[in-house]
Amino acid sequence: MDSDCLSLLPAVCLVLADPKQSPPDDTSLEKLLDWFKELHSQSDGQVLLQHQPCLLEFISSVCMSKTTDPAILSFTLKLTGLLAATTQELHLFDEGGLLVYVFEREAWGVCDLWEDASVRSGWLQGLLNMLKHQQALGFMCGNGLIKVILQLQNDRSLFVACLANQLLVHILNFLTSSNMTNGSDVVGSSESSLRPDWVAASSEIMNAVVEALSSEDHPQVLQGLRLLSLVLSKCGEPIISTLWKDVLVPLEVLVNRGSESLIQTLITVLEAALGTPLLSQSEYKVEELLEAMLGDGNRKECFHCAALIVKLEKCPEVLKRKATDIILLPLQCVSTQPQAEKEINVVLKEQLSQKASCISLLMQSLSSLAQLAHTKYLFEDISIHSITSSVLLLLRMCSGHCPTSLLHSNAFTHLIGCCKVQRCGLDTLGALSVYEEILDLRKDIFGVLLDYLQSPDSHATVLKKTFQAVKRWIVCSPFPDLLQFISHDLFPVLEKRMCDLRWEVRDSTLEFITQLTTALNGNSGFTEALHISGMVSVLLSSLADAEGYVRASAVAAVGEAVTASSHQMVLVSNSKLLDEALVQMMAILSQDTEGFPRRAVVQAFTSWLKGSHLITALELSLSSVLSLGGSDFDWEVKMHTLELAEVLMEKTLTCCPYAVQNFGSSEETRFTQALIKFKNFGLFDLLFNSLFDCDRPVCEKACALLVKLRTLTAETADLDNSLLVLNVCGNRWGDEVQRRYLNKQQAKASVSVTNGVTGSDEGTDCGLHSTKDISLPKILQILDLDDMQRMLTLSSDHVVNSPRSLMEDILSAAQHSEENIVDCY
């Protein structure tokens, strides 16, 4: 393939270098670069430039041209970097002085092209590509390129600036890496210390960082901080400590200035510093700086800062406590009674009186609390009890319940009906379920959650969050009144919500019931309550909902209810449930106009089958499901049907309960019987049909299953083929099998003729005529499954995506554009 491509390369280079041609789109150029990259990595020391002199010509002509397109120049810069990534190639470039020519912008045919951001980005990328060996670094230092890179760090294009930062970090890293001292391609590496020009380069970079941080220019400070955090996270010692010593003073100034717009970046820097050995050395003041960021909690920015610190993974405990205290202030302030009020912070008070800042502060407070709860953080100064009560009070306020005395009536007005705070608060309340200490608040918690479920004004998204919180609190630890609560309080609300006008609410209610049933699987009381309270019949009636998504969720809920009942043996007395569910689900699978419910039906069958309690009960429906699911229009339904088939195969072939009872002791006989069972279920029809399906994933899955089957049949020596004969007439897959069968026969016949053999030593039906019945092992043999599987694993666009087709496209586009020019005249 590559040799084909290489033969096209000169022509492609000519087209690309031709200023009259409009350049191919960026994606094509990127793909071409990818191909070069791959080629380069596979070259095994062969130097591409030597074999392809057209490349050097191309590069020099582009740089010299007076009419080069920026896209082509950018491509050329990247390509040059790529090609100069080994010392050998670099020398080739250097021989003609081409490398300097390429990366020295004053030498270009058109200097103005530097104004184009894509060219600057290509220039940086080229250097980044090249920086694989000492000579490359020497080239950069020797030609004063470091200075240019530092300038680009403040480029107006964010991409360029970001790339410049990356390159600088790469350079610093390279200076300290082993490449510099004992790398394989180091020429004259006897000296262990750095060359003086390299020392100068590294100090140039570091000085630039210090300078940027001390600058009055905001964007420059930002870029400096970004580079600093990159260095901290990507570089090693001694770079880190050397740099840190230099930047500490300006950094302290920045932290103490407390500018809002720098907080995020400063925190990123300090976060990066936390991950380094700097943290353990007090003279580096990492912790001190973070603490300074927090202040006394009386600056507008400190809450944002505290929220970020709470999220830090490797945060010193003391600092985390302080940040936690600060971030919880807004929550406590809004929901605390005046008598319990500590000294009220004026800044906070003012922030809470404005709607936007009030909501954002509370959300920061709540989400930080949730974050802490996820790690089961141990609160010290403040009890988790009072925190939870605050969250509950806040949630009550959001739904318009006003506490008797209130600290911030303004805040209360902002909160009424505020969905954002409600959602965030519910998430937090759910997260708090990990604390056993607050189990005694459960009554209040469920009270608030029920209020939310009942309120006619609860937004659909708020209800969804409420369901999640309810689930977490139910699941966290069983309590004595659980069933009482579920059947007396929860179920009536759920029943009403399943009649809600909004399909989203009906849908999330059903999802909640499914999750609850799954979570409480094994709780016989719950399953009983599900039946006694009439929930099951409500679920069954939801199968006829007008909205497809809701029907799908109802199918899942009913499926889960059936599973739970079967586990609890409640089904014996409620076999009506399974019967009714089967009737309605089969109706959905055969008639529903939307894909989701049909997919859900097949999935429900799969999960039932996995449970294995139900196999006998489902036997009658299975063949219908397999045939309906296999012939569905929706490829996902077909996929799910194949998954069902897979489970069926596994269950039957490994530990099939009825197989053991019904069949003889011999392993082989059992296997044959299982295959006969499959045949009766229509499993083979499904697999073969799917094998020739128009959707690739379906074919792939069917092929995998058939390969598995083939292995099993091959392992079973005395398989009775006569019992497993399939009819290959009158269906699509049968025709295909017959065609292949005849082809093979023909090939065999011609081989026989050339070998002078006329008769058939196999004594089979090898005459050149079609046949109606072929045995399963034979079919599996005829189909070249391995080849099919190999083809199927390739992505469907593998042909059009090849480098060859890419190059052909570039060439033909050029040709066409010439034709078009001719047409114009």
Next chain:
Amino acid sequence: MRVCSELNDTHGPTAEEKTSVPNVSRVVASQKTRKHMKLYCLSGHPTLPCNVLKFKSTTIMLDCGLDTTAALYFLPLPLVHSPRLSKLPGWVSKDGAVNLEKELKECSGRVFVDSQPEFCLPEKELLDLSTIDVILISNYHCMMALPYITEHTGFTGTVYATEPTLQIGRLLMEELVTFMERVPKAQAATCWKNKEIQRLLPGPLKDAVDVWSWRKCYSVQEVNSALSKVQLVGYSQKELFGAVQVTPLSSGYSLGSSNWIIQSHYEKVSYVSGSSLLTTHPQPMEQSSLKNSDVLILTGLTQIPTANPDGMLGEFCSNLAMTIRAGGNVLVPCYSSGVIYDLLECLYQFMDSANLGSTPFYFISPVANSSLEFSQIFAEWLCQNKQSKVYLPEPPFPHAELIQTNKLKHYPSIHGDFSSEFRQPCVVFTGHPSLRFGDVVHFMELWGKSSLNTIIFTEPDFSYLDALAPYQPLAMKCVYCPIDTRLNFHQVSKLLKDIQPLHVVCPEPYTQPPPAQPHRSDLMLELQPPPMAYRRCSVLGLPFRRRYERIHLLPELARSLVPSEIKAGVSVATVSAVLQSKDNKHVLQPVPKPAPVPPSKKRKRVTEEPPEVLNPKPLLSGAVPLEPFLAMLHKNGITEVKVEETADGHILHLQTEDVLIQLEEDATHIICDNNEPLRTALRDLVLRFLQKL
């Protein structure tokens, strides 16, 4: 040609003819203001307003809502004989001293008046109703007291309303009359109203106020007579009434509902009554025309500010579906027009999705048929979406399809066809929402005992607990989903921010949080300046700065003017004319030539004598500059001048002549004793520096 003049007279313009000699120079100086507009508040009910605005000698009544909540004190009127209600014990005070067995009955632990229900009328004593010139109706719910105002009061004015308001208002009135007349009561109970007796009655009767002003329902004749006084108007149609112009604007609340603009040339009053910004069936609310009002009278906000209509509609549907699924019936006590259209539309979509498509809906009202049909024909009053359906072969409201497919059936009453076609479980929409009269009383008796059934209250006008009081104990489920689409406080504060009226007048309850939720400061109007609050019987002087009047100049007078330009684009002319003011219109007429006095022997001729016409002196403008004036004096031989600077200008002392000249910004005085020629000479010198008109 029109000129503006600043008003000076302190007397209000009257309808009598007045003449006066204009004196332009005096007019310019006047800055006096006074309150001249009054608002008489005849109802304290925020959503059933009845206010009277006296504006420019015009007396305008704004709405005449009828408070029917008084009916809750009365026993229900059963349409079918109810053994329970007919056997109630009469009420006798514990000590036996007061015996009102015939008038009051004890039912479910409460005492009710056994008489035809009565209603609380707007205040009639505050103002002579016969002086009302015009009544503006904003929606059909706010006109139910009309017959009480226009009949037997000497009212001779006009009533303005839009066509749907008139037609649907008529339906509601006729329905009310039918409800009452179908179940006649032998006598009216009045003894209990005696102050001494009422005080001894148990609550809540004891606390009922103004019981003597309660009246029985009107008759069909009175309805017809009252409605015959209605003059129809369309949205944005400007109606001139005397000196004021009234314009209805779409208010978005119900079919044909309006807000009103009442304006003269220089004053604008907006009257905002039941308005809605939600997308329901009526035309959306017109807001921009309300801008720049001097006074905005704000009534008819939502009665249940904590209930969001969307949430309530959802609640309504899910409760309905739950009941039907469980095999129960749903009773919806409602008015026969209004929210019911939206409910039917919502249910039209919902029933199929909830898989309840076969459940029948019954709409029972004497006017059910007309209400459903009217809603379809008032296309121009509907929202854009529904209007566009008029051009398609489908009716604007989907209830037509419900009727066609027999899912919705309507009957004038439970008697007749209904009883033979009635199928359960079903949904019944019927009136009256007070549960005291109408077909709903029958369904309460029929379904109240089963817990399978549900009553869903959607109308916000009545307390559902009070409405249910005579039916206790009740097994049927009760759901309260008040759907009030009128503006809430959040919407209204946004609206007011947009339209920026100078002053807002509103019912007192809007200026404080609801009594049940004293902390909800978001459920009140907080404005700067604070709104002027009114209650029943308040009389408010509206804070108007009335500064300008428009005066018409007759053409012949205009022709005689000689304008002179005093600065670019501004010309001034003096005019001598007679100002005629009549019905708040002012006209400048040429001064009639004095008729030759006919030789007469009559000794007295006081009347009709034209006023004496004086040749007006020219008007002066400009300023006297000090230095040039001194130079001028010097030139004229006056050399010894002592100049003294004062706060307003200068005083010049001509020492030889012993004359003082005070030069001020707007006046020059020459004080010169007994030397008329010198004074004249000096005056002429001053005049040289001034322009004359």
